[in-house]
Amino acid sequence: MLRYFVSKLALSVLLLFGVLTLAFFMLRVTGDPASLMMPREASPAQVEAFREAMGFNRPLGVQFWDFLTRAAVGDFGASLHYNSPALSLVLNRLPATVELAAVGLLMAIAVGVPLGLAGGLNPGSALDSVGRFLGLLGQSVPNFWLALILILLFAVRLRWFPAFGRDEPKSVILPAFVLGLAVSSQILRMTRSTVLEVRSEDYIRTAWSKGLDPRKIYLKHILRNVAIPLVSLIGVQFGYMLGGSIYVETIYAWPGMGQLLQQAIGWRDFPLVQALAVFTSLVVLALNLATDLAYALLDPRIRYGK
Amino acid sequence: MASSPLSTKPDSLLAVQRTLGDRLRYVGRLLWRDRSGVVGLSMFSLVVLAAVLAPFIVRHDPLDQQLSESRMAPAWSPGGSWDHPFGTDSLGRDLFSRTIYGARVSLTVGFFGVLLAATVGLAVGAIAGYFGGRIDALITGPINLILSLPYLLFVVFIAAILGRSLINVILIFGITDSPIFARVTRGEVLRIRESAYVESAVSAGARWGRILFDHIIPNLIGPLITLATFEMSAMIFYEAGLGFLGLSVPPSVPSWGNMLAEGRKYLSSYPWLTTFPGLAIMLTSMGMNLSGDWLRDVLDPRLRRARR
Numbered sequence: 001m002l003r004y005f006v007s008k009l010a011l012s013v014l015l016l017f018g019v020l021t022l023a024f025f026m027l028r029v030t031g032d033p034a035s036l037m038m039p040r041e042a043s044p045a046q047v048e049a050f051r052e053a054m055g056f057n058r059p060l061g062v063q064f065w066d067f068l069t070r071a072a073v074g075d076f077g078a079s080l081h082y083n084s085p086a087l088s089l090v091l092n093r094l095p096a097t098v099e100l101a102a103v104g105l106l107m108a109i110a111v112g113v114p115l116g117l118a119g120g121l122n123p124g125s126a127l128d129s130v131g132r133f134l135g136l137l138g139q140s141v142p143n144f145w146l147a148l149i150l151i152l153l154f155a156v157r158l159r160w161f162p163a164f165g166r167d168e169p170k171s172v173i174l175p176a177f178v179l180g181l182a183v184s185s186q187i188l189r190m191t192r193s194t195v196l197e198v199r200s201e202d203y204i205r206t207a208w209s210k211g212l213d214p215r216k217i218y219l220k221h222i223l224r225n226v227a228i229p230l231v232s233l234i235g236v237q238f239g240y241m242l243g244g245s246i247y248v249e250t251i252y253a254w255p256g257m258g259q260l261l262q263q264a265i266g267w268r269d270f271p272l273v274q275a276l277a278v279f280t281s282l283v284v285l286a287l288n289l290a291t292d293l294a295y296a297l298l299d300p301r302i303r304y305g306k
Numbered sequence: 307m308a309s310s311p312l313s314t315k316p317d318s319l320l321a322v323q324r325t326l327g328d329r330l331r332y333v334g335r336l337l338w339r340d341r342s343g344v345v346g347l348s349m350f351s352l353v354v355l356a357a358v359l360a361p362f363i364v365r366h367d368p369l370d371q372q373l374s375e376s377r378m379a380p381a382w383s384p385g386g387s388w389d390h391p392f393g394t395d396s397l398g399r400d401l402f403s404r405t406i407y408g409a410r411v412s413l414t415v416g417f418f419g420v421l422l423a424a425t426v427g428l429a430v431g432a433i434a435g436y437f438g439g440r441i442d443a444l445i446t447g448p449i450n451l452i453l454s455l456p457y458l459l460f461v462v463f464i465a466a467i468l469g470r471s472l473i474n475v476i477l478i479f480g481i482t483d484s485p486i487f488a489r490v491t492r493g494e495v496l497r498i499r500e501s502a503y504v505e506s507a508v509s510a511g512a513r514w515g516r517i518l519f520d521h522i523i524p525n526l527i528g529p530l531i532t533l534a535t536f537e538m539s540a541m542i543f544y545e546a547g548l549g550f551l552g553l554s555v556p557p558s559v560p561s562w563g564n565m566l567a568e569g570r571k572y573l574s575s576y577p578w579l580t581t582f583p584g585l586a587i588m589l590t591s592m593g594m595n596l597s598g599d600w601l602r603d604v605l606d607p608r609l610r611r612a613r614r
């Protein structure tokens with residue numbers, strides 16, 4: 001168990017190093033980060049001065065080492081737009097994004113798990129058809145479009161919810177729903193297919209044939225085995241929601257990291273974009289690690305194995 | 307076939323899978339049994355037809371601006387006319403022809419993006435799976451790294467750096483999507499490599515090139531086609547999303563993402579600017595997802611039997 005965790009932790013650290021390398025070289029892929037970040041109308045002398053100030057004229061190896069050692073102590077440079085440390089700007093936006101993703105995930109679980117269970121236990125039933133159609137819809141509706149349509153319907157026409165911002169408790173409902181829809185469809189499909197798979201296993205047939213209490217079969221034999229892949233999916237999806245809320249936050253003017261990313265790109269504030277990319281990846285990697293741990297706790301094959 | 311009466315039975319049994327016509331008929335039967343597959347393929351064909359025949363379908367050039375006819379409503383609402391079935395945008399461009407031409411951008415990005423991703427992924431994954439050991443570890447590391455990143459964020463990041471052009475978009479999706487193809491290929495190759503028929507080919511003295519091309523790659527095609535369908539659908543989604551953020555093809559190109567970005571500005575007063583490109587994306591994506599589900603069932607004989 002401990003060895004399993006340590007090896008996963010080591011892998012995460014390695015992946016984090018990969019993320020830093022990627023983020024560093026992405027900015028330099030065009031060969032000239034200085035003109036990338038300066039406004040188009042800047043004079044060559046201004047660009048040169050900027051290059052000097054940012055240290056882009058130093059050897060690449062020196063720059064990379066500098067970037068790594070600073071990142072190790074949480075220094076991702078200063079945002080060009082705000083002229084303040086990029087990391088603290090990102091951290092300011094974290095709570096809003098976490099709130100949005102958490103509410104969206106809860107909604108997705110509340111819809112996806114019961115419908116998936118119902119479909120898997122009674123394939124072909126009316127409820128199963130409803131679930132499968134919802135699953136398809138969640139997979140096929142672009143969330144940036146759905147977000148606009150829901151504003152039109154529930155904010156402009158019906159006036160049930162605010163169209164944007166984070167001023168009242170119910171502001172979170174529309175953006176969270178949009179963010180959660182695709183996830184609910186994934187959860188639904190996964191739950192359904194796992195139930196179908198588990199249901200036909202030998203140990204379930206044995207449980208039925210020895211006359212076990214059906215409630216015990218459903219709860220202990222089926223649900224528990226469905227929970228294992230589900231936990232892993234939910235962990236991964238939560239990470240995806242934290243890093244993938246850019247459209248939803250932009251459209252609903254939700255003051256989180258996604259909106260900051262969109263703004264930073266508009267300002268050509270690439271140190272801020274870089275900090276966002278690295279920080280979000282760090283959160284996602286940490287989530288994946290936590291998921292692996294939860295997985296091990298749930299699955300005795302890993303808990304006692306190797 | 308017209309040989310002795312005794313041999314007709316085994317011959318006809320073999321012939322079922324032999325001629326192309328029979329195979330097509332067999333696939334047709336499988337398709338007909340799965341109605342959602344029929345619906346999906348029809349939706350997708352409709353989009354492909356629209357893209358290919360675009361100049362023959364529309365009456366207006368998608369770039370043609372008629373400022374006197376700007377912001378016209380769709381034909382079926384007050385103020386609309388059948389000359390512009392979906393209405394016009396703020397520059398008086400015909401929305402119907404922009405929507406039809408948008409299919410070209412989406413399908414181009416989807417097709418070439420998947421082609422690039424599948425080619426790179428197939429090569430890299432096959433090498434990793436076939437040779438294993440240190441080569442495998444060297445390839446699998448970066449693949450796991452890329453697949454564990456927040457995908458959308460990095461795509462947006464790189465698109466913002468590279469700038470707006472069709473080639474850049476195809477390159478971005480082709481490269482960033484190849485790890486998925488590599489991972490699937492690697493897994494399949496590992497599975498096939500351990501199979502009895504490869505073992506017998508090895509013991510019969512076949513060289514590795516022959517094993518790779520005659521035994522491994524043909525068996526990979528099924529899973530890869532299925533994956534390609536889903537990935538193409540996802541790419542069309544992401545392209546529209548990038549366009550919506552102003553990071554995909556140049557603003558002058560009629561793409562669904564660019565149309566949505568423009569429609570968003572007039573959401574409450576001219577909602578049809580937003581409605582039609584969104585419906586087009588939905589039709590494409592739903593068609594591809596349904597076709598993909600069907601293909602997965604048809605190409606995997608184990609699932610095919612289970613479904614009956």
